[in-house]
Amino acid sequence: MNDLSDDEVLRRLNDIARTDAPVRSPQCEARFDGRQCPHTAVVLVRLHRWGECEDPADDAADAARIDPVGNVTAYMCQPCSGQALIAGWKKIRELQERIPRNLWPIHCPTCKRPTNRGEDIVQIEAIA
Numbered sequence: 001m002n003d004l005s006d007d008e009v010l011r012r013l014n015d016i017a018r019t020d021a022p023v024r025s026p027q028c029e030a031r032f033d034g035r036q037c038p039h040t041a042v043v044l045v046r047l048h049r050w051g052e053c054e055d056p057a058d059d060a061a062d063a064a065r066i067d068p069v070g071n072v073t074a075y076m077c078q079p080c081s082g083q084a085l086i087a088g089w090k091k092i093r094e095l096q097e098r099i100p101r102n103l104w105p106i107h108c109p110t111c112k113r114p115t116n117r118g119e120d121i122v123q124i125e126a127i128a
């Protein structure tokens, strides 16, 4: 019938889980202080892997978290997604300091998407 390994089947199921709305609200996946946040997730955060968006995932668990355009995805509560966006803006400011102004607007060197605002690398989508 098919000769997919169990791991591959699981990975594909995870891929589906990442693109469809969850059946019930998952727990926030943020671990900003090392422990998983206990709150219910209300958004899906897509963090662009700047300059590495076309790199292969490290393992199957990673692959399940990476969407087709190279974003790491995580379900988060509202406060954690706010923190993620602040981190996105920090990353943008670092890039702006590092990259000479004559090369602006700044793009992801890999996929060429424009990356000039925190929202360009940290996308937040509501989940119902």
Ligand SMILES: [Zn+2]
Pocket (backbone or CB within 6 Å): 028, 029, 030, 037, 038, 039, 076, 077, 078, 079, 080, 081
């Ligand atoms: Zn949280």
Ligand SMILES: [Zn+2]
Pocket (backbone or CB within 6 Å): 048, 049, 050, 051, 052, 053, 054, 070, 108, 109, 110, 111, 112, 113
């Ligand atoms: Zn990219």
